[in-house]
Structure formats: structure tokens, C-alpha cells
Amino acid sequence: MKTAIFVLFISLIIFAACAPAQPAAPVPEPSSPAPVSPAPAAPGPLTEEDIADSYDLPYVALFSVQPVNTIANYPAVLKWDVKNSSDIIIEPNVGIVQPAGSKDFTTPMGTTTYKLTAANAQGSVVATTTLTISGALPGRDIPVIRQFTASPHIIKKGESSILAWKTIAASSVTLDGKSVEAEGSMQVSPAETSTYNLVATSSDGTQYQSVTVNIK
16 A cells, blocks of 8 residues: 555656646736826916906007107107007097007197006006106207106006116106106005106206006
8 A cells, every 4th residue: 555655656746747847927028108298388477468468458568759858849759559459548639549550749838748548348557658848859968768667567456566767867866756766676566556757857857757557
């Protein structure tokens, strides 16, 4: 009996050694990485026209008078360009105008601030420009306001706008009656639509400019 068991055990060992080897399982090839989509570009800063479009309001791209400092009874021209509005009026002495245009005129006897009001169904905005009658012909060494802007000029209540200005040949500069540097900027947060007045003065004359911050 023991001999039979021993013979069976030896036979199993020999059978196992002679059995064909099973093929190894295939190793999966590494998969290619999934393509990575580029990150979306960060949005750029909003322009004043973008802000006006977001409120569906008119936008005044241009409103100026040339020359800005001159004498009475001298040729001058007003120029304007308004977007998103067909209801536009310029005061004084101009009236209802097309969205873009110009008007030649003879300068009045005194300094005059012209106001452009543009409206549509969503509201209105105001822009101003000032013609200074100083008794000095253009080209003399008189003070010049090269820049006076409000950015943005349309804000919501509680938001802020930056007033920026640059003057040349002025011995004194005031903003709403307070002395300021010849060139600078100031943050304002008006509670309602407000107009700010810049005055540049020298011994040869005075120049005025105004900007309006509209609250919507």
C-alpha cells in the first residue's frame, strides 16, 4: 500500500514537470496621456464703452471744442461722436444733433461750457467741454489743459471714478476750488451725477474744463 502511494506521488511530480508552460499574460502598453486643453485667456479690463454697453446706455466717444482758449468773435468748432443714442442735444445755442458731427461757430463774448446730453430708453449721460475766452489768441504762452478726464465716466452708486488731469504753463491749478498740482489724479465716489471743474491760471490768462461722472 505504501509503495502504491509513493509511486502515485512520484507520477504526479513527473506529470507536473512535463506539462507545457502556460503563456504569460500580455503586459498592457502604456496609454498616451489625454490632450490638455489650453486654459481660457483672462478677460482684459473693461473699457468705458464696455461699461456703457453692459448698462445699455449711450456712450460719448468724443466731445471737444477747438481752440479751447481764444478771444471773442474768433472761429471755433465743436466736435462730437456718440454711440447707442439718437436723442442728442448740445447746449447752449446748438440744439438737437446727429450722433456724430461738428459745428463751426464764432466764439461768444465770455467763457462758455457746452453740455452734451445723450439719451435712450435706458437713461442718459452727460459730457461737457469748455471754451475759455481769455483775450489771448491761440499760440500765445497761456495755460493749457492738455487732459481732464473721468474714467470711467459712468458708474453705479458706491463705485469710484478716477479724475486725471495735465496742465501746461499754469501758475495755479484748482479742482472744484481746491488747489492741486499741475498734473495729477484723484479718486471720487459721488452719490449722484456730478460735474467737476478744473481751472488753470497764469499771468496770460485762464482756462477751464469740466468733466461729468454719471451715476446709473
